[in-house]
Amino acid sequence: MRRSQWVLRKMLFGRAADQVALPGWMPWWVTGARLRLGAVASGSLTRYGLPRPSHKPSQSHPVQSEQLRARLNAGAIIPRPGIDRFDSDTVVFTDGRSTRADLIVWAIGYRVSFPFLDTDLIRARDNDLPLWKRTVHPDLPLGRTTPRSEI
Numbered sequence: 001m002r003r004s005q006w007v008l009r010k011m012l013f014g015r016a017a018d019q020v021a022l023p024g025w026m027p028w029w030v031t032g033a034r035l036r037l038g039a040v041a042s043g044s045l046t047r048y049g050l051p052r053p054s055h056k057p058s059q060s061h062p063v064q065s066e067q068l069r070a071r072l073n074a075g076a077i078i079p080r081p082g083i084d085r086f087d088s089d090t091v092v093f094t095d096g097r098s099t100r101a102d103l104i105v106w107a108i109g110y111r112v113s114f115p116f117l118d119t120d121l122i123r124a125r126d127n128d129l130p131l132w133k134r135t136v137h138p139d140l141p142l143g144r145t146t147p148r149s150e151i
Helices: 028-042 068-074
Strands: 083-087 090-093 098-100
Antiparallel strands (some): 083 090
């Protein structure tokens, strides 16, 4: 990892974290305080070998995961720093360690697209997806249900 992130739990205090979403009209400092509370309640990942993030929880989009801690604890995920270079089938990390690699997944970003949906239904102009809680189109009336035959 080149830059560490805050990893917040999906469930906090027995509730899904997205159920604690704040209205858009709230001042940003309230959202920042909520994210800091979520980071404290989720706990640090330094005991799993990940570095403490150098930024505040509200300064970058946090990661949400219930599985990361368990996978790190089980050894299924082994933290490594950034990649310095490749030597044939060997990856050399910025801390000087190296390992042989059969496969590298280069996760540096993505472009939001839905080629299987009509663009009149949804499109992500400039990679922006204006969905309420990233799932429901804001122009749809609340309480509307779609008959199963249309799904």
